[in-house]
Amino acid sequence: MQEQLAPGLEALLGRNEPGVGLTPKDTLYSRGTMRLYRYRPVTDEVYRVPIVFVMSLVSKSYILDLVPGQSFVEYLLQNGYDVYMVDWGVPRAEDHTLGLDDYVLDMLPRCVEEIRKVTGEEDVSFLGYCMGGLFSLMYAAAFPDGGVKNMVTVASPVDFSGMGLMRFWADPRWFDVDRVVDAYGNIPAEMVKASIEFLRPLERPMGYIRLFENFRDKTYVYNWRTRYNWAMDQIPFPGEAYRQMTKDLMWGNKLVKGEMELRGRRLDLQEIRCSTLNAMAEFDHIAPYESTRPLIAALGGSDNTDLTVRGGHVSLIAGRNAIMRLWPTVNEWLSVRSL
Numbered sequence: 001m002q003e004q005l006a007p008g009l010e011a012l013l014g015r016n017e018p019g020v021g022l023t024p025k026d027t028l029y030s031r032g033t034m035r036l037y038r039y040r041p042v043t044d045e046v047y048r049v050p051i052v053f054v055m056s057l058v059s060k061s062y063i064l065d066l067v068p069g070q071s072f073v074e075y076l077l078q079n080g081y082d083v084y085m086v087d088w089g090v091p092r093a094e095d096h097t098l099g100l101d102d103y104v105l106d107m108l109p110r111c112v113e114e115i116r117k118v119t120g121e122e123d124v125s126f127l128g129y130c131m132g133g134l135f136s137l138m139y140a141a142a143f144p145d146g147g148v149k150n151m152v153t154v155a156s157p158v159d160f161s162g163m164g165l166m167r168f169w170a171d172p173r174w175f176d177v178d179r180v181v182d183a184y185g186n187i188p189a190e191m192v193k194a195s196i197e198f199l200r201p202l203e204r205p206m207g208y209i210r211l212f213e214n215f216r217d218k219t220y221v222y223n224w225r226t227r228y229n230w231a232m233d234q235i236p237f238p239g240e241a242y243r244q245m246t247k248d249l250m251w252g253n254k255l256v257k258g259e260m261e262l263r264g265r266r267l268d269l270q271e272i273r274c275s276t277l278n279a280m281a282e283f284d285h286i287a288p289y290e291s292t293r294p295l296i297a298a299l300g301g302s303d304n305t306d307l308t309v310r311g312g313h314v315s316l317i318a319g320r321n322a323i324m325r326l327w328p329t330v331n332e333w334l335s336v337r338s339l
Contacts, residue, residue, distance in 0.1 A: 018226050021062035023073050025085070029114040033089030036111045038118070042077045047338035049149055050082040050115055051125045054108070054132035058192050058237050061087040063230050064129065066318050070226070072327060079331050081338070082119065086111050086132075096185035096239035100248075101262040103241065104138040112147060125150035125334060129317055130287060134158070137255070137295075140274060141267040150337045152277045152330055155287045155313050158269075158298065159256045160249050162290030165199050170250045177246040187237035196234075199285045227314055256298055270300035277333050279307045279326055281316040305333065 029036040053073070055061040064085070065073040076083050086108065091098070112124055124147055128136035133156025140148045157163060169175065180187070197204060207228065214220040254260040260267040276299055280292040289308070296304045307329055315321040 017229065018067050018222060020067055020226065020230070021065045022068060023065050023071055023077070028084070028118065029111060031107060031110070032095060033091060034107055035085075035087045035089060036114055037085040037087060038115075039073055039077055039083040039085070041082060043080045046080050046082045047335065048121060049123045049125050049338040050084055050119055050121065051076060051127055051334065051338070052111070052115065053083070053085040054126055054128040054136050055085070055087055056129060056131035057088050057091075057103070057241060058235055059130065060090075060230065060233050060235060061085055063314070063318050066226050066230070070223070070318065070323065072317065072322070075323075075327050076331070079335075081334070084111075084115055090235045091186050091238045093185060096181075098238045099240040100135075100138070100244045104135055104142060105262055105265070108135065108139045109143065109146065116147070122147050123149035125152070125338060127152040127154065127330070128156060129154045130156060130313070132156070134255075137269065137272065138260075138262070138267055140272045141260075141269055142262065142265055144271040144273065148272075148274045150275045150277075150334060151272075152279065152334070153292075153295065154279045154326070155281055155284055155292065155316050156278075156295070157287040157291035159291050159294040160253045162288055162292075162294070163250065164285075164288050164290070166195070166286075167250055169195070169198070170246055172251055175246075177243055181239040181243045185239045187239065187242050189234040189236050192237050193232070193234040196286060223319060227318060230318075231314060256294060269295075269298040272299050273301035275303040275337050276301060277305050277307060277330065279309065279316065279330075281309055281311045281313055283311060284313045284316065286313040 024040045025037040026040065027035050028038050053064055065071045068074065073083055115124060116122060126136040126148055128134065133153030136151055136153060137158065139146060140151060160167060211221065211224050248254045248260060252259065255267060255269065258268050276296065278292065278295045280289055282289055296306055309316055309321060309325050311321040316326060
């Protein structure tokens, strides 16, 4: 009996945690906490166009390189891609002054430049998860000739009128974003985590119930631990970027309206003409379907595709749902566009 219950007990006690982010990689460039990684190829031949993962500001990047056998990075390497990762890292107190313009107009262009140096290729493919997809869109709109040949957005909100409860709680009638940012600098990780959990208050208790029901299933417990640990491993939100996101996107919905500006540069989604795959989760409570669905209609290109998966924000990118649906679709879609 004790041996049968051991997997569940170890999960609850946090023992023998699975190793994450283990795929071998090298750092090409760094600035502050940001790192540009290049993963070491595992095939003799790779596609001409490199693929660049762009991560969210408020989540750790290992969700894309979870554990061996459940790593999106590993999967793409095995299928012949030259894979890179823009990992923003954990912001320091002094990073509270970083705004969206710093990430989109300074850091991302420099990362693309570094990738071009080592590959000799002008083109890149972006794959952005959540806010990383939003940053990819902003970059492509700011630099229409910036070399983005293909773009995959995964659970990336673009129409913030569809953000549901999150938009309601951020209503300027009762939420003073200036006061919050001025008081905290960076938005604390616990506050970020709480704002997500409040969207579905029963999500964590139900997760424990499902764990209890599968206490003796080592595979279930192992998979539960890896995704749960990542969901709980939140990081602070850089203050000025949070202020801009709240005012310009959550309140003003400026990107989809064509009114978004960074340092006087207008970001027009109609200027994005690269091939785009928009992957959405039907039951996503963080980036609701109503906020992700309008993207394709807002773009100016003609080679655009929607992919809707029955699942949630995390299961779309990691776990069985992702392995069986998203990953093969991305591989098939990108392969013919990466030659």
